[in-house]
Amino acid sequence: MxxxxxxxxxxxxxxxxxxxxxxxxxxxxxxxxxxxxxxxxxxxxxxxxxxxxxxxxxxxxxxxxxxxxxxxxxxxxxxxxxxxxxxxxxxxxxxxxxxxxxxxxxxxxxxxxxxxxxxxxxxxxxxxxxxxxxxxxxxxxxxxxxxTSYFFDWGLEVEHMSKISPEFDVGMLGFNIPERKATIFDSGNEIWSATSLPFIGRAVAAVLLHEEETKNRFIDVVEFQTSQNQVLAALEDALDVKFTVTRADTAETERTGHEKLAKGDPGSFLDFLRVWAFRDGRNDAVPDEETANKLLGLPEPSHDVREAIREFVKPK
Ligand SMILES: NC(=O)c1ccc[n+]([C@@H]2O[C@H](COP(=O)([O-])OP(=O)(O)OC[C@H]3O[C@@H](n4cnc5c(N)ncnc54)[C@H](OP(=O)(O)O)[C@@H]3O)[C@@H](O)[C@H]2O)c1
The missing domain is CATH 3.40.50.720 (NAD(P)-binding Rossmann-like Domain)
Structure with missing residues (x-):
């Protein structure tokens, strides 16, 4: 039934x-x-x-x-x-x-x-x-x-991170849109996977509509395959403004992550998320062909965030 x-x-x-x-x-x-x-x-x-x-x-x-x-x-x-x-x-x-x-x-x-x-x-x-x-x-x-990999819309908002610790002045994905600034890790070219909250909602419903195919397994859904540099370019283009960019090295982020973890500081989790997502050559992204998007009748992962970013920054 x-x-x-x-x-x-x-x-x-x-x-x-x-x-x-x-x-x-x-x-x-x-x-x-x-x-x-x-x-x-x-x-x-x-x-x-x-x-x-x-x-x-x-x-x-x-x-x-x-x-x-x-x-x-x-x-x-x-x-x-x-x-x-x-x-x-x-x-x-x-x-x-x-x-x-x-x-x-x-x-x-x-x-x-x-x-x-x-x-x-x-x-x-x-x-x-x-x-x-x-x-x-x-x-x-x-x-x-x-x-679902990293939340895309939520990850672009700075307040979720600053709530964890005021030390974080950019969102999970490295951007502070109101202040037009970004922290770019390593080269900024590493590709990672991300999915926005409404897409995840649709994935939940789709799983229950595909009861047999999704039984007793872990599936991945991905809405975007992108890099920090692609998001930065899309933001600068959509807002017609240059961001102030701070450079960060994931080796250093990993070191501070370990230090925080030893002290029980919850901010360590965010440091490691950045290492997993942005480290050059890490290959954290879920390859398109390994996603369940098609199985669930969801759109294939997009490799172009420009339209989504334009929508995201549009005055609501
Ligand atoms: N991939 C990513 O980037 C990312 C980012 C954030 C979160 N996540 C994951 O997404 C999942 C859902 O997180 P979310 O951000 O949607 O959660 P959320 O909005 O922070 O909270 C969801 C609900 O959990 C209930 N809740 C809060 N504190 C609780 C407690 N101490 N005990 C029991 N229930 C409690 C509350 O419901 P009631 O008030 O109705 O009880 C709350 O509305 C988690 O597994 C999280 O790790 C992933």
Missing amino acids: AIRTVAVVGASGNIGSQATKALLEAGFTVTAITRPDSKSTFPENVEVRRANPASVEELTAALQGQDAVVSAAATNVAAAGEGQDTLIDAAVAAGVKRFLPSEFGHAHHRFPDEEILGKLLGGKVRTLQYVQKKAEENHGFTWTGIG
């Missing part, structure tokens, strides 16, 4: 809100699972159920009647790996057929031997192992992990 009812955890968040929108547009019935004391708000046509994320019993009750669960829980939860095991146990107990863990990021499965990736994304890796084990043990319970 096809998936019709979908519970979204974190349905008001960056990913959750876009997933909810796309799921509703695709005709799914969406229920938001939110924390008892959450102030989050949801669209009118979404049923809201409250449950303590630490309680299997409460979550199991909240997941009654749901065919699928999309976990779009916040970074702190997903990275720490906390909460998702409880949610997975509840999903199994409630008879859910498909579970999407809160991945939505780096295609870490492509670098299984990289110790630092395992350390920084350990919670996500352990969650994947847990959901896989549960699928093996419970007939009818399945999972799909969605790798």
